[in-house]
Amino acid sequence: MSHTRENAMxxxxxTPLLAEHERLKALLAPFGxxxxxIQYEGIIAEHRWCRxxxxxxxxxxxGEFLYKGDLEAGGLEDVFTFSVKTIPVGRSRYGFLLxxxxxxxxxxxxxxxGEDEAMIVVNAATIANDFAVIQSRLKxxxxxxxxxxxxxxxxxxxxxxxxxxxxxxxxEIGQIPxxxxxxxxxxxxxxxxxxxxxxGELGYELFLPADKVVELWNLLxxxxxxxxxxLGARDVLRLEVGYSLxxxxxxxxxxPLEAGLDAFVNFDKAFVGKDALLKQQREGVKxxxxxxxxxxxxxxRHHYEICFEGEGIGTVTSGVFSPMLGCGVGIGFVRxxxxxxxxxxxxxxxxxxxxxxxxxxxFYKNGSLRS
Amino acid sequence: MAExxxxxEHEWVKIKEGIASVGITEYAAHQLGDxxxxxxxxxxxxxxxxxxLCAIESVKAASDIYSPVSGTVTKVNEALEDxxxxxxxxxxxxxxxxxxxxxxxxxxxxxxxxxxxxxxLRGLE
Numbered sequence: 001m002s003h004t005r006e007n008a009m010x011x012x013x014x015t016p017l018l019a020e021h022e023r024l025k026a027l028l029a030p031f032g033x034x035x036x037x038i039q040y041e042g043i044i045a046e047h048r049w050c051r052x053x054x055x056x057x058x059x060x061x062x063g064e065f066l067y068k069g070d071l072e073a074g075g076l077e078d079v080f081t082f083s084v085k086t087i088p089v090g091r092s093r094y095g096f097l098l099x100x101x102x103x104x105x106x107x108x109x110x111x112x113x114g115e116d117e118a119m120i121v122v123n124a125a126t127i128a129n130d131f132a133v134i135q136s137r138l139k140x141x142x143x144x145x146x147x148x149x150x151x152x153x154x155x156x157x158x159x160x161x162x163x164x165x166x167x168x169x170x171x172e173i174g175q176i177p178x179x180x181x182x183x184x185x186x187x188x189x190x191x192x193x194x195x196x197x198x199x200g201e202l203g204y205e206l207f208l209p210a211d212k213v214v215e216l217w218n219l220l221x222x223x224x225x226x227x228x229x230x231l232g233a234r235d236v237l238r239l240e241v242g243y244s245l246x247x248x249x250x251x252x253x254x255x256p257l258e259a260g261l262d263a264f265v266n267f268d269k270a271f272v273g274k275d276a277l278l279k280q281q282r283e284g285v286k287x288x289x290x291x292x293x294x295x296x297x298x299x300x301r302h303h304y305e306i307c308f309e310g311e312g313i314g315t316v317t318s319g320v321f322s323p324m325l326g327c328g329v330g331i332g333f334v335r336x337x338x339x340x341x342x343x344x345x346x347x348x349x350x351x352x353x354x355x356x357x358x359x360x361x362x363f364y365k366n367g368s369l370r371s
Numbered sequence: 372m373a374e375x376x377x378x379x380e381h382e383w384v385k386i387k388e389g390i391a392s393v394g395i396t397e398y399a400a401h402q403l404g405d406x407x408x409x410x411x412x413x414x415x416x417x418x419x420x421x422x423x424l425c426a427i428e429s430v431k432a433a434s435d436i437y438s439p440v441s442g443t444v445t446k447v448n449e450a451l452e453d454x455x456x457x458x459x460x461x462x463x464x465x466x467x468x469x470x471x472x473x474x475x476x477x478x479x480x481x482x483x484x485x486x487x488x489x490x491x492l493r494g495l496e
Contacts (some may be wrong), residue, residue, distance in 0.1 A: 039404065042404065042405055042459075043404060044405040044407075044429045044430065044456075045405075046475035222481075232404075232430060232431070236430065256414050285408065296408070297407055297428075297455065298408050298410075298428060299407060299408065299409040299428050299433070301433065320430065321428070321430060348444075352426070352433065
């Protein structure tokens with residue numbers, strides 16, 4: 001038994017910050033094939049720090065691909081559910097890589113670095129598959145490279161994040177609007193500072209060479225307004241604002257239409273999976289995403305059953321106790337006819353049962369995201 | 372003077388004049404992480420030793436709490452309804468969950484004292 005476990009541990013990848021996490025006495029656990037910090041001082045304290053101050057996350061496990069070439073001739077324009085060529089240089093766009101039947105292979109963000117240059121940021125657990133799928137859809141002549149191992153990524157999120165970065169690196173960062181980025185010099189190396197994130201707060205994603213990550217991490221943590229936060233807090237933060245988690249809320253068996261993410265699908269362009277989505281649009285979805293708030297402090301959890309009038313109608317895909325709302329919140333997938341706002345649901349698991357109500361996303365509406 | 376005993380499932384029980392107050396140990400609270408909900412038992416409920424007494428939820432997990440002794444629940448810690456984080460702040464004191472009027476005082480023979488529990492924890496490391 002212990003031998004098997006050792007083998008499993010050996011296969012886990014670590015970010016350049018592993019020693020820093022250990023020094024901070026983080027609780028480490030496997031996430032998407034990586035040995036990642038789940039919490040430092042505690043999930044709720046870290047969550048609160050992010051909502052009120054500025055929290056620093058090690059996101060080096062996520063993947064980055066670089067594309068260089070004509071966007072149309074090289075094929076990138078037709079790979080995703082959104083147009084890449086209409087993203088202005090210096091901006092980024094969120095959307096999906098789909099399979100033939102419209103299922104989500106990954107959700108990702110494309111950064112338009114230049115006229116003929118783009119960076120694609122993908123989830124950690126899907127790096128190898130995403131790279132193979134995208135490459136298979138590209139035409140000869142474009143350069144396409146997996147730069148994940150050489151690229152470090154730190155997220156600084158929270159209402160004080162802008163001031164922290166301006167104080168550390170100058171006023172230019174303070175001018176970046178939401179979903180825009182700049183290429184700048186940080187710690188003497190070329191970096192990308194993007195006004196994006198996964199928390200619902202004002203925040204930034206910082207990309208820089210992997211060998212500079214430890215220095216940046218410690219520089220930012222030396223600021224008293226900044227504390228480290230783990231993936232546990234990140235999950236609570238993202239769910240409070242209704243962001244999907246790949247592998248839990250969306251996967252290859254779920255389409256963006258079922259997940260209520262139509263806004264990130266552009267039907268005026270070609271993309272793999274478009275026919276399947278058009279068919280689903282005509283015929284209607286058989287299940288749909290629903291957001292619900294629990295009437296107590298109980299937490300719904302992944303795989304709990306969703307019932308309506310005594311009948312099982314679906315499954316919870318994400319659920320937590322929301323510190324901001326003081327109650328359980330969750331999202332799941334149900335029969336479309338019972339997903340109306342205000343509908344009373346019962347969330348069941350073993351002997352646990354909790355009353356819930358269908359609500360609109362986001363659960364938490366007062367984030368500093370666009371401030 | 373109250374006597375304190377522990378279970379392998381990390382509950383503690385303090386017994387004084389046949390009344391047992393029950394909670395989870397600091398070790399258990401630390402393992403759970405931030406406690407977000409305690410499902411208190413009903414006053415008047417009868418429980419058997421090592422059977423489910425009530426339930427607790429943290430950001431990470433949902434768990435059952437087992438009764439260290441048999442008897443009848445006479446009082447519950449209603450402060451935990453609004454502030455379950457008391458369990459993290461003072462697991463073996465203000466974080467108590469219920470009082471149980473014991474039906475069989477000899478059951479303590481199946482429990483560990485402080486020294487035995489500390490030894491048990493060392494074995495888990």
